[in-house]
Amino acid sequence: MNEFSLIQKYFEKLTPDRDDVELGVGDDCALLIPPSNHAVAVSIDTLVEGIHFFKGVEPEALGHKSLAVGLSDLAAMGAKPAWFTLALTLPEVDENWIKGFSKGLAALANEHDIQLVGGDTTEGPLTISIQVHGFVDQAKAMRRSNAKLGDMIYVSGYLGDAGAALQQQLQQLNDDELNSEDIRYLYQRLERPTPRVIMGQELLGLASSAIDISDGLLVDLEHVLDKSGVGARLNLDNLPLSKTLKKINHKVAQALALHSGDDYELCFIVPPQHYAEIEKRFKGQVTRIGMITDDDGLYYIDDDDNLIELTGIGYEHFAR
Amino acid sequence: MNEFSLIQKYFEKLTPDRDDVELGVGDDCALLIPPSNHAVAVSIDTLVEGIHFFKGVEPEALGHKSLAVGLSDLAAMGAKPAWFTLALTLPEVDENWIKGFSKGLAALANEHDIQLVGGDTTEGPLTISIQVHGFVDQAKAMRRSNAKLGDMIYVSGYLGDAGAALQQQLQQLNDDELNSEDIRYLYQRLERPTPRVIMGQELLGLASSAIDISDGLLVDLEHVLDKSGVGARLNLDNLPLSKTLKKINHKVAQALALHSGDDYELCFIVPPQHYAEIEKRFKGQVTRIGMITDDDGLYYIDDDDNLIELTGIGYEHFAR
Numbered sequence: 001m002n003e004f005s006l007i008q009k010y011f012e013k014l015t016p017d018r019d020d021v022e023l024g025v026g027d028d029c030a031l032l033i034p035p036s037n038h039a040v041a042v043s044i045d046t047l048v049e050g051i052h053f054f055k056g057v058e059p060e061a062l063g064h065k066s067l068a069v070g071l072s073d074l075a076a077m078g079a080k081p082a083w084f085t086l087a088l089t090l091p092e093v094d095e096n097w098i099k100g101f102s103k104g105l106a107a108l109a110n111e112h113d114i115q116l117v118g119g120d121t122t123e124g125p126l127t128i129s130i131q132v133h134g135f136v137d138q139a140k141a142m143r144r145s146n147a148k149l150g151d152m153i154y155v156s157g158y159l160g161d162a163g164a165a166l167q168q169q170l171q172q173l174n175d176d177e178l179n180s181e182d183i184r185y186l187y188q189r190l191e192r193p194t195p196r197v198i199m200g201q202e203l204l205g206l207a208s209s210a211i212d213i214s215d216g217l218l219v220d221l222e223h224v225l226d227k228s229g230v231g232a233r234l235n236l237d238n239l240p241l242s243k244t245l246k247k248i249n250h251k252v253a254q255a256l257a258l259h260s261g262d263d264y265e266l267c268f269i270v271p272p273q274h275y276a277e278i279e280k281r282f283k284g285q286v287t288r289i290g291m292i293t294d295d296d297g298l299y300y301i302d303d304d305d306n307l308i309e310l311t312g313i314g315y316e317h318f319a320r
Numbered sequence: 321m322n323e324f325s326l327i328q329k330y331f332e333k334l335t336p337d338r339d340d341v342e343l344g345v346g347d348d349c350a351l352l353i354p355p356s357n358h359a360v361a362v363s364i365d366t367l368v369e370g371i372h373f374f375k376g377v378e379p380e381a382l383g384h385k386s387l388a389v390g391l392s393d394l395a396a397m398g399a400k401p402a403w404f405t406l407a408l409t410l411p412e413v414d415e416n417w418i419k420g421f422s423k424g425l426a427a428l429a430n431e432h433d434i435q436l437v438g439g440d441t442t443e444g445p446l447t448i449s450i451q452v453h454g455f456v457d458q459a460k461a462m463r464r465s466n467a468k469l470g471d472m473i474y475v476s477g478y479l480g481d482a483g484a485a486l487q488q489q490l491q492q493l494n495d496d497e498l499n500s501e502d503i504r505y506l507y508q509r510l511e512r513p514t515p516r517v518i519m520g521q522e523l524l525g526l527a528s529s530a531i532d533i534s535d536g537l538l539v540d541l542e543h544v545l546d547k548s549g550v551g552a553r554l555n556l557d558n559l560p561l562s563k564t565l566k567k568i569n570h571k572v573a574q575a576l577a578l579h580s581g582d583d584y585e586l587c588f589i590v591p592p593q594h595y596a597e598i599e600k601r602f603k604g605q606v607t608r609i610g611m612i613t614d615d616d617g618l619y620y621i622d623d624d625d626n627l628i629e630l631t632g633i634g635y636e637h638f639a640r
Contacts, residue, residue, distance in 0.1 A: 023461070028530075030361070030362050031397070032359060032362060040353075042350050042437065045440050046444075046447075048443070051442060076348035079349060083362075087364050087407065087449040089368055117362065118362060118363060118364055119364060120364050122368055122372070123371050124368035124447060127366075129449040138342050143343060211348060
């Protein structure tokens with residue numbers, strides 16, 4: 001396994017050198033010094049070839065995305081990134097692949113001042129597990145369980161773009177209206193998501209709950225509703241759609257915004273006293289899409305003023 | 321992936337409920353409260369089916385071993401176990417398998433008061449990554465870089481048993497002298513290694529350096545020598561062999577003790593002022609096998625008083 005441990009060394013030098021790392025890669029354990037008066041937020045995610053990404057995906061984009069997924073979890077808790085570990089299982093040592101992968105990984109790590117402190121590189125089917133560590137004031141951390149009746153529901157950025165890219169790749173998207181720039185934009189959104197790390201930290205003290213949209217708005221928002229014991233009503237006309245998604249069939253675009261994952265935008269819950277501050281501070285970056293209710297589940301109001309339950313409605317139902 | 325997230329919930333309840341876990345499994349991140357005045361020691365390890373274990377290995381033993389590997393890294397640093405995360409990739413949801421795996425994992429977790437605080441369960445080829453977290457006084461932590469000229473080299477327990485089990489499984493061990501109890505003992509050592517967690521903590525302040533023997537004594541000890549910029553001489557007659565290993569060809573047993581991995585015993589380095597204390601405190605549990613020198617590499621003295629370099633000598637060379 002010497003070749004594999006060389007890889008580890010190769011990665012090590014690419015990420016920031018933080019003062020709170022007493023001992024990094026290269027011993028039995030890393031030794032880390034967390035700040036006092038903060039909780040350490042940790043999250044681990046795995047990407048498997050053929051399940052989470054297609055075989056042959058550009059390694060630089062994959063390096064970016066592998067870390068972005070974890071950073072997005074830190075963002076959803078409002079935590080400031082600090083350290084990560086990488087468990088990398090590779091079918092073979094392909095230097096070009098490693099170079100590309102580590103380049104994408106390191107660029108994002110440097111942007112967020114997060115240091116690689118340990119890892120394990122083994123032989124096997126291509127699988128990437130990254131654990132991220134960040135710091136957050138535990139009293140302010142945006143837990144899923146804090147949503148309350150009367151709170152407003154917001155999302156960052158645009159929804160459905162990553163899902164549209166996936167549909168396009170599977171040749172299931174009617175893309176007659178899209179030009180090559182649109183297609184590039186959608187793929188960028190799927191393959192190089194932007195974790196909302198800064199926004200997550202800025203939301204601390206303003207938003208009570210947050211989640212990142214990895215599995216789709218409905219599925220992810222339902223985790224918040226379940227944990228908080230509340231319901232919600234969404235205004236579907238307010239779902240934020242990119243210029244590109246506005247060019248495709250509107251029902252399909254809405255369905256993608258509701259159901260498709262991989263956007264890594266934040267969905268967050270704001271209590272009444274902080275509406276004004278949120279609208280001012282994040283003008284143009286966030287959209288109010290609904291409110292927390294005491295309904296049993298997740299609803300929207302259709303064009304005929306009927307209350308329709310969204311819970312359990314799949315993509316196909318909605319997009320037909 | 322609902323079936324997969326159910327698994328996560330299933331695992332969650334099996335491990336201890338620690339006071340320093342502010343928020344465990346079930347949110348974007350776990351929130352952990354490390355003690356002040358201690359470093360957090362972290363290590364991540366991956367086990368892949370067909371590489372690190374045979375297809376069809378007993379799931380309970382695999383659950384045990386997956387966590388034991390990480391605990392052994394904490395032991396080698398002298399850290400006290402606290403939390404772990406589990407990234408589990410499964411080809412299918414087989415309830416019996418999960419039950420066995422989680423049983424083995426939970427039994428060891430409870431023994432060491434280490435809590436499962438997060439994870440990710442995904443579909444794909446069977447791969448297990450576990451990250452362990454523990455606490456250690458960073459001034460006392462047994463780093464690989466601390467070995468000095470004149471220090472003594474010790475190991476815990478017996479060496480070569482796990483390697484012998486593997487050779488037996490591959491039908492490459494002459495086991496004519498072994499009875500069924502011997503064979504059971506060897507497999508126990510391979511499949512259910514005992515991480516030396518308590519000993520690791522007790523060595524703090526006495527041993528300057530330590531490493532766990534996962535890849536073989538020579539390979540692992542060389543990491544210490546490299547990091548410390550020293551050499552070593554071993555007394556091969558002192559290599560601790562179990563009753564079982566004493567029954568097989570002596571040269572083969574010595575070669576296994578030097579070269580085979582998976583024993584998860586500790587190899588540690590003791591400065592002169594602590595010899596007596598070590599010999600007294602760990603009587604019968606540890607064996608002095610050599611000393612740190614200013615040689616360039618790793619040597620032993622053969623029966624004719626020649627100094628023979630061990631570095632780079634493989635198993636086959638030695639066992640012939």
